[in-house]
Amino acid sequence: MEYVDAADLTLPMQREEVLEELMETYGDAIVRLSYTYTKDTVTAEDLAQEIFIKCYEKLPTFNQQASIKTWLFKVAINHCKDHVRSWHFRKVTLFDKLRPGHTAPLENEVVRREESDRLATAVLQLPLPMREAIYLYYYEGLSVSEIAALTNGNVNTIKSRLKKAREKLRVTAGGLRDEE
Structure with missing residues (x-):
């Protein structure tokens, strides 16, 4: 869903349809993005x-200067930053789920989850600007x-x-692949 006609957004029914499609397409990504700011699953939801x-x-x-995805993420980032500014945070738990997994033998899946948890923990320890960049680059x-x-x-x-x-991350969790 990259193109949305601005004329479609003036009537509530079209807005509801667009919103429903946005939620289906980007709902999980927005929850994960929110989690990178809050470090709390319930708050992120x-x-x-x-x-x-x-x-x-x-x-x-929405003026179509950017894609609907870019616009949605901009709204999400601004909202999360506002939330972070308005609340003080305590220690939190790991990501419940960073990305949907794929089927693999149980032993490989356990190792993969352990590595993913270790990396998630390391990412959550980064300062917010770095955490935000890593999340948007690698996970989105x-x-x-x-x-x-x-x-x-x-x-x-x-x-x-x-x-x-x-x-x-290389020091704390074994790192991420280098991509530029």
Whole structure:
């Protein structure tokens, strides 16, 4: 769902259809993104609901300068940042699930989950700007320029955050593959 006609967003029924498709397509990604900010599954799910309500309200203002996915993630990031600014956080648990798994022999699956948990723990220990860049780059597959646009950052700053985050992760969790 990359193209949405602005004319479709003026009537509530079309907005509901667009919202439903956004929720089906990006719902899990928005929950995971929210989790990178809150480090709490329940709070992340609540934030995702709030984000989709906000998107429903703001759909008529979508101006198609970017894809609907980019717009949705921008709304989500801003909402999560607002939430983080308004709350103080305590120690939290690991990601419940970073990405859907695939079938594998039980032994391989256990090893994969242990590695995934170790990496998730290491990612959660990163400072928020690095954590945000890692999540958007590796888990959502966004390019450096897309991340810069979403976070109102500069491309070189995002590259630097990714590089520093990879270095930290290499030390703490065995690292991520290097991709530029």
